[in-house]
Every structure is written in C-alpha cells, then in structure tokens.
Amino acid sequence: MSARPRVLVIGTGFAGFHCLRKLERKLTEDAAELVAINPADYMLYIPLLPEVSGGVLDPRRVAVPLRNTLKRTKLVLGAATGISLEKSCVQVMDVEGRSSELSYDRLLIASGSVTRLLSIPGVAEHAKGFRTVAEAIHLRDHVLRQLELADQSDDPEERQARCTFVVVGAGYTGTEVLAQTQLLTQDAWRHLPRLRDVKPRWILVDIAPRVLPGLDPRLSEPTRKVLLRRGAEVRLETSLKEMTDTCARLSDGTEIQTRTVVWCVGVRPDPLVSTLNRPATNGRVDTDTSLQVCENVWAAGDAAAVPDLVRPGEITAMTAQHAERQGRVAALNIAASLGYGEAREYKHKDLGFVVDLGGWQAVANPLGVPLTSLPAKAVTRGYHLMDLPYGRFRTAANWITELGAGRQITHFGVVPDRGITLAQADLPPAAAGRGD
Numbered sequence: 001m002s003a004r005p006r007v008l009v010i011g012t013g014f015a016g017f018h019c020l021r022k023l024e025r026k027l028t029e030d031a032a033e034l035v036a037i038n039p040a041d042y043m044l045y046i047p048l049l050p051e052v053s054g055g056v057l058d059p060r061r062v063a064v065p066l067r068n069t070l071k072r073t074k075l076v077l078g079a080a081t082g083i084s085l086e087k088s089c090v091q092v093m094d095v096e097g098r099s100s101e102l103s104y105d106r107l108l109i110a111s112g113s114v115t116r117l118l119s120i121p122g123v124a125e126h127a128k129g130f131r132t133v134a135e136a137i138h139l140r141d142h143v144l145r146q147l148e149l150a151d152q153s154d155d156p157e158e159r160q161a162r163c164t165f166v167v168v169g170a171g172y173t174g175t176e177v178l179a180q181t182q183l184l185t186q187d188a189w190r191h192l193p194r195l196r197d198v199k200p201r202w203i204l205v206d207i208a209p210r211v212l213p214g215l216d217p218r219l220s221e222p223t224r225k226v227l228l229r230r231g232a233e234v235r236l237e238t239s240l241k242e243m244t245d246t247c248a249r250l251s252d253g254t255e256i257q258t259r260t261v262v263w264c265v266g267v268r269p270d271p272l273v274s275t276l277n278r279p280a281t282n283g284r285v286d287t288d289t290s291l292q293v294c295e296n297v298w299a300a301g302d303a304a305a306v307p308d309l310v311r312p313g314e315i316t317a318m319t320a321q322h323a324e325r326q327g328r329v330a331a332l333n334i335a336a337s338l339g340y341g342e343a344r345e346y347k348h349k350d351l352g353f354v355v356d357l358g359g360w361q362a363v364a365n366p367l368g369v370p371l372t373s374l375p376a377k378a379v380t381r382g383y384h385l386m387d388l389p390y391g392r393f394r395t396a397a398n399w400i401t402e403l404g405a406g407r408q409i410t411h412f413g414v415v416p417d418r419g420i421t422l423a424q425a426d427l428p429p430a431a432a433g434r435g436d
Contacts (some may be wrong), residue, residue: 004030004031004032004033005032005033005105005106005338006032006033006035006103006104006105006106007023007032007033007034007035007104007105007106007107007108007334008035008036008037008090008102008104008106008107008108009034009035009036009037009073009107009108009110010036010037010080010083010090010107010108010109010110010111010272011036011037011038011080011109011110011111011112011270011301011303012036012038012042012043012066012070012110013043013044013046013110013112013301013302013323014043014301014320014323014324014327015108015110015112015300015301015302015304015323015324015326015327015330016036016038016043016108016110016300016301016327017043017064017066017069017070017327017389018323018324018325018327018328018331019108019110019300019327019328019330019331019334020034020036020070020073020331021069021070021331021389022327022328022331022332023331023334023335024070024071024072024073026331026332026335026340026341027335027338027340029072031338031340032105032106032338033074034070034072034073034074035073035074035075035076035102035104036066036070036073036074036075036076037076037078037079037080037090037092037102038066038075038076038077038078039077039078039079039095040063040077041065041066041067041075041077042063042064042065042066043063043064043066043069043389044062044063044064044132044133045061045062045063045064045388045389046062046131046320047320047384047387048061048062048384048388048395049062049130049133049136049173050130050136050173050176050177050179050180050181050356051180051356052133052136052137052140053130053136053137053139053140053143053177053180053181053184054140054179054180054181054183054184054358054407055140055184055187055407055408055409056180056358056398056399056402056407057395057398057399058394058398059133059136059137060391060394061391061394061395061398062133063133064388064389064390064391065390068390069389069390076092076094076102077094077095078092078093078094078095079092079093080092080111080272081093081099081272081275082272082275083107083109083272083275083276085276085278085294085297087101087103088103088104088105088107088296089101089102089103089104090102090104090107104296105296106296106297106298106334106337106338107296107297107298108297108298108299108300108327108330108334109272109273109276109285109293109297109298109299109300109303109304110299110300110301110303110323110327110330111270111272111273111303112270112301112302112303112323113267113268113269113270113302113303113318114131114267114268114269114270114271115129115131115263115267115268115422116265116266116267116268117263117422117423118265120240120241120242120243121242121243122242122243122244123240123243123261123263123422124421124422124423125245125421125422125423126243126244126245126261127168127243127261127262127263127422128142128260128261128262128263129263129421129422130173130177130262130263130264131267134415135415137412137414137415138415139177139181139262140181140184140411141411141412141413141414141415142260143165143181143184143185143260144184144185144188144409144410144411145411146162146163146165146259146260147162147163147185147188147189147192147195147200148192149162150162150163150192150195150198151192151194151195156198157257159195159198160198160201160257161246161257161258161259162259163185163195163198163199163200163201164200164201164203164256164257164258164259164260165181165182165185165200165201165202165203165258165260165262166202166203166205166240166248166256166258166260166261166262167202167203167204167205167261167262167264168205168206168239168240168261168262168263168264168265169205169206169263169264169265169266170204170205170206170208170210170211170212170213170234170236171206171212171213171214171264171266172212172214172215172353172355173264174204174206174262174264174265175204175211175212175223175227175355175357176355176356176357177262177264178202178204178227178232178262179226179227179230179356179357179358179361180356180357180358181202182200182202182227182230182231182232182358183230183358183359183407184407184409185200185202186200186230187406187407187409188409191409199231201231201233202231202232202233203232203233203234203235203256204227204232204233204234204235205235205238205239205240205250206235206236206238206239207236207237207238207239207251208236208237209236209237210224210236211223211224211227211234211236212355214317215353215355215365216352216353216365216368216370218365218370219353219355219363219364219365219370222363222370222372223355223357223363226357226361226363227357235250235252235254238250238251238252238254239251240261243261245259246258246259248261263422267302267318268283269282269283269284269285269302269303269318270302270303271283272303273285273299273303276293278293278294280305281305281315282305282315284302284303284304284305284315284318285299285303285304285305286305287299287304287305287306287307288307289306289307289309289345289346289347290329290333290343290344290345290346291304291306291326291329291330291333291346292333296337298330298333298334300323300326300327300329300330301318301322301323301326301327302318302323304326306322306326306346309345309346309347310347310348310349316346316348317350319350321348321350321351321353322348324387325346325348326346329344329345329346332344351366351367352364352365352366352367352368352369353365354366354376354379354380354383354384355380356377356380356381360373360374360377361373361376361377362376362377362379362380363376364376364379364380364383366379366383381399
C-alpha cells in the first residue's frame, strides 16, 4: 500500500482533466497518488463534436488521450456508481461489469452531466442523442445513409421523409449540429443526381423565443439569418410533442414525416451526486465558494452548484468555460489541503462565447464584442486551438484540408444502425451493452 495520500477524481471532462493536469504540475510525485475514474481513456473535447458529425474533423481530434497528457495519473476504466462519505470510498463498476471499492484521502466529484430527457413519448426510443463520439459518428453515418436510401427509393413521400432532418434544441449544441450537418448533406446531395427534385430539409425546433437563448442576444439574430439563408427552417416557441420512427409531431399541430430527430435539448447533472445525501440545487451538489462539499471532498463542473461571486445569489452556469476553470481552482485547493500553497475562492466572469456555423460562418462575442462572419470564424478557431489540450497541429491541418479538398462523403457503419438510444446512452458502461 502506498503511504502517499490518494487524490481521487471522478470524471475526466473539463473539470476533472484540468484539475489533474494542475495537480501534476503543482505537486511533487511523492506528495500524492493521483487516480482518475473514467469510462474511456480520453477527455472528450465536446465543443468540436459537431464538426465530427459534419464530416470536418477526424473523431480522434476531439479525443484528448489521457495517457499522453496525464503521465502521473493512474486511470481506472469504469464508472463511479456510488460515494460513501463515511467510509471515504467510491463504488466503481468497470467496463466489464465488475464492482469494486476505491478509497480516497481527497476526492473531487467532476462526473459532469447526462442527457436531459423529457417525458415526451417516443424520444428515448427513436431520437438521436449527441453527447459522445459514438453518437456523433452514428449521426453522420445515419444522415448520409438516409440520403442514399432516398436516392434508391421510387416513393416520393419516402424520399422526402428520408431527406428531412429535425434538430430539437436551438442552444449552443443544437445550433452547431444543425449548421455543420446541414452543410454535409448539401455536399452529399450534389453527388446524388436522382435527388435533384428533393432537397435536404433541415428544421430547428425550440420552445425558446430566439436561437441561442442562453447566450448573448446579439448572437441570436445573426445566427438565425445564416441558417435561414442556407435554407433551414427555424421553429421557435414550438416544442416536440411526440415522435415515432417515421414522424415528429410538434406542439403547433405540425406533423413532420422524417427518419431523423436529433435531441439537443440540454443536460442534467450526473445522478451520481444524489448518492451523497448532501444539500443540492437543481440536482447539483452544493459547494462553498472554494468548491468544497465537506471535509476532504470538492466538486466542480456540471455536477456542482458553485456560488457565483460575479452574480450574487446565483450559481455558476453549466458551461465548459466554468468547468475548466473550476477544475484548476479545485486543484489549488486540494494541494493546499495537503500543505502545498494556499486555498482560494472561485470567481470568474464569462469572457464570451464562440459558435461555429460551418463553412466561413461563425458568431462570437469575445469580451462582450459581437462578431460575425470571418472575424468571428478566426476568433472561434483560434480559441479552440488555444484551449485544445492536445493535437492542435493535427486539428489545424484537418481544417486546412477541409478548406482545400472539401468534406469526405463516406460512412463506415462503425456504430450499428440502431445507434445508441437515449435510454441507453447514460447507463454505466457495462449496463449499456458491451461493445456498443
């Protein structure tokens, strides 16, 4: 047994990854044993995931390898299924379904969030999710396959239904998914001459009164205009009421014949935090301003309700920007508890957001300055290259190749045609089905 105190981090998303990275730099090797629990051996850079579904980026560009970047951290492949504060241990189910316990001296809960499902009939069974690499690859393959099947069909109604795609959720993810994947279908459509009379139809649906409702209002109208100019339909103040494998029914009574509904409504905190039996806000475990839950336990990112010192009385938003910076502050405070440095409070003001709309289009508001078109595109890609922890050169090369050679219109069927249903997507890795 190691005499070193064990620092255990649940999750290697933005918060967990940057906490461990900071700890490796802050602590000497004999100061602590660093251990991470995660179902995969990479950190998923979610902001670039829509470019995978759009055929712009190789999937490896959004997967930051933990072995290459966290050289002193021991990785436990699995999912945390429970936390015992009394015993100072975490229950873990590995990728083959075996259960074990892992003790800790310091714990960071950074388990993130899961897809938010609403009680809408048919969504869990038929909608396409968008939280993982597998889901992004499956969506790209599925969309291309629908176009090819439409090209083979002689039934006009079936052809139009297969060329109709609905995205539910006009927030950051849903808007980027529609923008990127719509361009993919336009490129593919040009190579299918029998579909000249049936153009791909993309529909963005949200109950909110504007696109990008959680971001700066000055980004909403330019984004909507770009989507409309490309031929997309934007249905605001409208929700999905019901869906089947061939139809999406909206709250305004519209029935859309389609084989594709992409669910990007939002996320909710990982249910793991409910096993703590600690005070929570909207499913997120309460912390103090230094991210501490209780003695020797901290939380950060989407799983944590962190008081927002910039907006008194509120908690920080569930964004990658907050998660990344909270992870670094958590590392400083964990190190301070071990006698290295001083603890500090978390305080950060949003520096703005970037939204990539594919092609030469983007919107951004760095430091509150609204930008569109090429200036926004430059800021957007520059930001991601700076923030991406690994593989920046390869990612930049991917973008340059796409500009010169265009998107590669292929699908490989790596993810089964049934994809990963929303009902399965957030189960522990073994329960969700080995090999999917």
